[in-house]
């Protein structure tokens with residue numbers, strides 16, 4: 062069993078790797094100051110050390126808290142950490158505190174319309190999680206954690222969707238849903254439908270689409286929850302562990318030359334745009350469910366230099382694929398929400414459109430047994446790990462912080478649509494069921510990233 066002293070010594074060695082890299086490259090140290098770098102360099106050795114550091118520091122903290130206090134503290138405080146974030150987002154305290162100077166409680170209270178006594182109590186909890194700080198008595202200032210949400214509706218969307226929709230409607234009801242429906246994969250067997258009359262159950266996306274009592278970031282009334290959901294995807298996808306730019310490392314897009322990529326369920330086109338900006342020879346068709354307000358929103362947020370090269374096409378992923386013989390069909394986190402039967406329908410729609418001689422299917426999804434980065438000198442699936450690029454074949458790593466994040470994502474899809482993330486073997490079985498010609502050519506997960514990119518081709 063690991064001891065406090067051993068963990069502390071491991072922590073020092075992981076910190077040393079990161080510290081030496083920052084010093085060598087003359088880079089600033091991360092701190093809680095509002096202008097601190099938001100993340101550590103993406104270099105593979107730094108990311109590997111970072112993952113191990115987080116894991117070790119969490120274990121050390123847990124041992125220091127001790128078994129006597131662990132459960133007591135957890136259940137007392139964790140719910141209020143989320144409640145505090147809820148206040149910060151609903152009253153938009155992130156924007157109300159100036160970036161560069163402290164503001165008094167009295168002024169902040171007037172600005173956001175929250176009584177000063179309550180505001181002080183909320184802020185004191187926020188400080189314990191390094192959101193904001195109190196640089197002098199009676200004043201509030203930003204930290205790095207709070208400053209990153211300034212002027213960012215995507216960050217607010219992430220907080221509000223999780224705390225106002227996922228928790229009360231879905232995850233807090235998951236035990237009841239399980240007691241009622243067991244290990245169901247029916248997407249209607251979820252929290253909001255626990256007391257619904259037969260025939261009145263609603264799917265997650267229907268609930269997100271239909272509510273017309275509200276407004277979010279340019280969409281008023283019907284669809285506002287869906288656009289907020291899309292914003293959460295964008296927020297999640299631009300961050301460290303699920304960064305869209307990792308797509309550029311996980312697949313050699315350049316080798317495609319002049320080619321067309323069909324991005325099925327491509328949401329706001331963020332991932333397509335990321336690749337398109339780096340590869341001017343590629344053309345992208347982003348397919349999404351048709352919504353009356355969607356097309357306008359899509360083109361408004363598309364980088365101007367991509368107009369004409371990244372376009373939107375309304376398409377239902379279960380229907381016949383209208384773009385035949387494309388070079389690449391791409392699906393990112395589309396299949397994980399689907400039970401086998403429906404995922405197979407989507408895959409068959411792709412197969413019907415694919416030209417086996419040139420088309421490939423790229424899917425970006427979690428591989429549940431992908432695990433955390435294996436050691437630098439490991440050989441996985443007969444291939445040496447590309448330590449320079451920090452890429453490795455997902456499927457054999459030990460558990461750690463990325464695994465924990467993936468379990469969280471697995472639970473998120475379980476709670477909202479009764480979906481599940483698949484292991485490498487389960488992905489292969491699913492694809493083979495859809496068409497036995499499917500072969501998994503590569504399954505690449507980059508270090509520090511939770512999703513893997515799987516390349517599938519049809520072979521006779």
Ligand SMILES: C[S@@+](CC[C@H](N)C(=O)[O-])C[C@H]1O[C@@H](n2cnc3c(N)ncnc32)[C@H](O)[C@@H]1O
Nearest residue numbers: 294298326327328349350376377378393394395
């Ligand atoms: C989890 S999101 C993935 C978005 C994007 N590919 C990414 O990785 O950021 C799933 C997407 O599928 C879309 N979707 C849901 N049902 C669909 C359908 N029947 N046809 C096409 N797209 C659909 C949703 O609107 C959503 O944008």
